[in-house]
Amino acid sequence: MFVINDMPRQLDVELIQMLSAVETATVGHVRHGGFVDRGIRAVLDERRVAGTAVTLRIPGPDSALLHYVVPHLREGDFLIVDRCGDTRHACWGGVLANVARAKKLAGVVVDGPATDFGEIRKCGVPVWCRGPSPITTKVLGLEGAFNVPISVGGVVVVPGDAVLGDESGVLVLSPPEAMRVGQQAIGLQDAEIVMLKRLADGERLPDITGATELIESRLRQQA
Missing domain, CATH: 3.50.30.40 (Ribonuclease E inhibitor RraA/RraA-like)
Known part of the structure; x- marks a missing residue:
C-alpha cells in the first residue's frame, strides 16, 4: 500500500x-x-x-x-x-x-x-x-x-x-520548540565566548563553572 x-x-x-x-x-x-x-x-x-x-x-x-x-x-x-x-x-x-x-x-x-x-x-x-x-x-x-x-x-x-x-x-x-530552543542555544553560545575570554585572562575553568565550589562543599560534608 x-x-x-x-x-x-x-x-x-x-x-x-x-x-x-x-x-x-x-x-x-x-x-x-x-x-x-x-x-x-x-x-x-x-x-x-x-x-x-x-x-x-x-x-x-x-x-x-x-x-x-x-x-x-x-x-x-x-x-x-x-x-x-x-x-x-x-x-x-x-x-x-x-x-x-x-x-x-x-x-x-x-x-x-x-x-x-x-x-x-x-x-x-x-x-x-x-x-x-x-x-x-x-x-x-x-x-x-x-x-x-x-x-x-x-x-x-x-x-x-x-x-x-x-x-x-x-x-x-x-516548530514552536525550535524557536525557544534556538534562542536558548544562541544565548549559551554567546556565554561561551565570554567564558573563553575569562579563561584566556587566567581564570580557572572549575572556578567559572562552579565545580570548585561544588566539589569542595561535598568534601566538607564528607569530613
Missing part, C-alpha cells in the same frame, strides 16, 4: 537562519530528547544546516516511492527517510545526490546505509546515514508512505518539523 500526503508548510526563513547558527552539541547541554541515534552520522564534516522535515518511509529493498516523490521536494526541505529497520540496502547514492543538489535540499537523513560517498561529497548536499553499503535498493513498487509521522534513529519525525544537522548529529524539533 502507498500513502502520499501533501507537502508540509515550510518553516519561516528567520527560524531557519537562527537554527543554522546553532550547534547541536550546544542544545545537548540542556536537552536530551529529539536527537537521533548517534549511529546516524554525517557523510560531510564541518557542515551545519537546518530545514523543514519532509518524511518518507520505504521498506528494505524498495526505493520506488523515493524516486517518485523526488520531483515534489523543494529548496530548503530536509528529507528524512525511515528504512523500516533495514541496515543492508542503500537507498541513497550518487544519482540522488545530484538530484538533491539541483533541488537545493537542505539535507538528507537516512536511518540506514547509503552508497557512493565520494559522489555525495562532490555534490555537497549534507547527508546523515548509518554508513556505507554496496547493496542498493531497487525500483520494485512494494509499498511506502510520504509525509506521514515516521521513526528515525529513535525519534518521531512529523512532516513540517524543524531539523538541525551538523558533524555532531541530528536534532528534530517541533
